[in-house]
Amino acid sequence: MMGALIVLAGVTSVLLGGSRGPARPLDPDDTSLMGSKALAELLRVRGVTVDRVDSAQAAVDKAATGERLLLITAQTYVDERPLARLPGDRLIVGDVFGLAALAPEVRTQAQPARPRSRDPECPLPAARAAGSAHMGGVVLRGPPGSTGCYPAGDGHTLVSYSNGRGVTTVVGDGGFMTNQRLAEDGNAALALNLLSTGKPVTWLVPPENPPPGELPGEQGQSMYDLMPGNIRWTIYMAIIAVALAAFWRGRRLGPVVVEKLPVVVRASETVEGRGRLYRARRARERAASALRAGTIDRLTARLGLGHGAGPQEVVPALAARTVEDPHRLGAALYGPPPTDDAQLVELAGYLDMIERQLSEL
Structure with a gap:
C-alpha cells in the first residue's frame, strides 16, 4: 500500500x-x-x-x-x-x-x-x-x-x-x-x-537536434503551397482537356494489337532471379538500395511530391499520412544498409507495410 x-x-x-x-x-x-x-x-x-x-x-x-x-x-x-x-x-x-x-x-x-x-x-x-x-x-x-x-x-x-x-x-x-x-x-x-x-x-533517447540528413525535418513551404489559387484551377482544366483529347483521338486508333513474342518471361520470375543473384553475391547493400529506391519512387507519387524529393520532404509528409514514427521512417528509407539477411528481410517487410498502410488511407 x-x-x-x-x-x-x-x-x-x-x-x-x-x-x-x-x-x-x-x-x-x-x-x-x-x-x-x-x-x-x-x-x-x-x-x-x-x-x-x-x-x-x-x-x-x-x-x-x-x-x-x-x-x-x-x-x-x-x-x-x-x-x-x-x-x-x-x-x-x-x-x-x-x-x-x-x-x-x-x-x-x-x-x-x-x-x-x-x-x-x-x-x-x-x-x-x-x-x-x-x-x-x-x-x-x-x-x-x-x-x-x-x-x-x-x-x-x-x-x-x-x-x-x-x-x-x-x-x-x-x-x-x-x-x-x-x-x-x-x-x-x-x-x-x-x-x-x-x-x-x-x-x-533521440537527439533533440538530429544531424542534417539523418532525421529529416521541416524545410518550409513547397512550390505547390506557394502557387496562387487561380493557377491551380488553370492546371486542373488543362489536365481535363488533355484527358478528353486523348480519349477522343484514342478511339480512332482502334484496339491494341498484341504481338506474338518468341519468349514471354513473367515479371515474378525476373524479380526472383535478381533476388537470387543478390543473395549469391551477398549484395545486401545493393538489394537494400533497390528496395528503398523503388519504395521512395512509389511513395513520392502517392504523396504528391516531385521525383527528386529528398528525405526532408518525404519523411515528414509520410509521417503526417501514417501513424509511423518519423525517426523509424527515416531509418528505413535513408538509414544504414543492413548487415545480414535477417535485417534485409525485416527492412523489406517494413517497407511493404508502409506502402500498404499508405494505399489503405
Whole structure:
C-alpha cells in the first residue's frame, strides 16, 4: 500500500510540475503523459543512477565506465551496430528498428497485440513480483531456454534470456513505463524490477537536434503551397482537356494489337532471379538500395511530391499520412544498409507495410 502511494505521489508531482512542451515519448526528462520522468525519479529514489544519453557514441562511452544496463526504446533511431557489441544487460522496449542486431535470437510476429492488462504467467521474478501489467505491442518469441511472460496469441509481450555477456530483455510496448500508465496495475513494479538490477542505467533517447540528413525535418513551404489559387484551377482544366483529347483521338486508333513474342518471361520470375543473384553475391547493400529506391519512387507519387524529393520532404509528409514514427521512417528509407539477411528481410517487410498502410488511407 505504501509503495502504491509513493508511485502515485511521484506521478502526480511529475504531471503537475515541470515545463510544458512537445511530448518526447519514453524520455526520462519528459513530464508529459507519454514521457517517463516519473519512472526515472522513482529509480533515483531507489538509489539507481539514471544517465540520459542521446547518441550511440555516448552510450558506448558510458559503457566504458563500468558494468551498466542499457535501455533502448522504439523512439530511438541510432546506428545499432556499436550498441550490439556492448557487453552487459539491455532492456529493449517496443518495435525497435534494428532488433535483429540487438536481440538476434528474438523473433517477432506480424500482428501486434492490443495493449491491455495481462497476467505474467511465467517464473521470471521481476514479472511475478509485479503481477498484472498493461502490456501489448509486438508479439515476441524467444530462443530456447528463454523466459516468456504476459502471453499474447502464440507468443509473449516480454521475453528475457541470457546472451552470454548479460541478460537481454525485450518488451513489446513501453506504455507501462509512461507517466500516464505508471500508477496502474503493476506497471511501476514491473518497470522498477526490470531496471533496478544494482547497475547504473544508460537511457538512450533521440537527439533533440538530429544531424542534417539523418532525421529529416521541416524545410518550409513547397512550390505547390506557394502557387496562387487561380493557377491551380488553370492546371486542373488543362489536365481535363488533355484527358478528353486523348480519349477522343484514342478511339480512332482502334484496339491494341498484341504481338506474338518468341519468349514471354513473367515479371515474378525476373524479380526472383535478381533476388537470387543478390543473395549469391551477398549484395545486401545493393538489394537494400533497390528496395528503398523503388519504395521512395512509389511513395513520392502517392504523396504528391516531385521525383527528386529528398528525405526532408518525404519523411515528414509520410509521417503526417501514417501513424509511423518519423525517426523509424527515416531509418528505413535513408538509414544504414543492413548487415545480414535477417535485417534485409525485416527492412523489406517494413517497407511493404508502409506502402500498404499508405494505399489503405
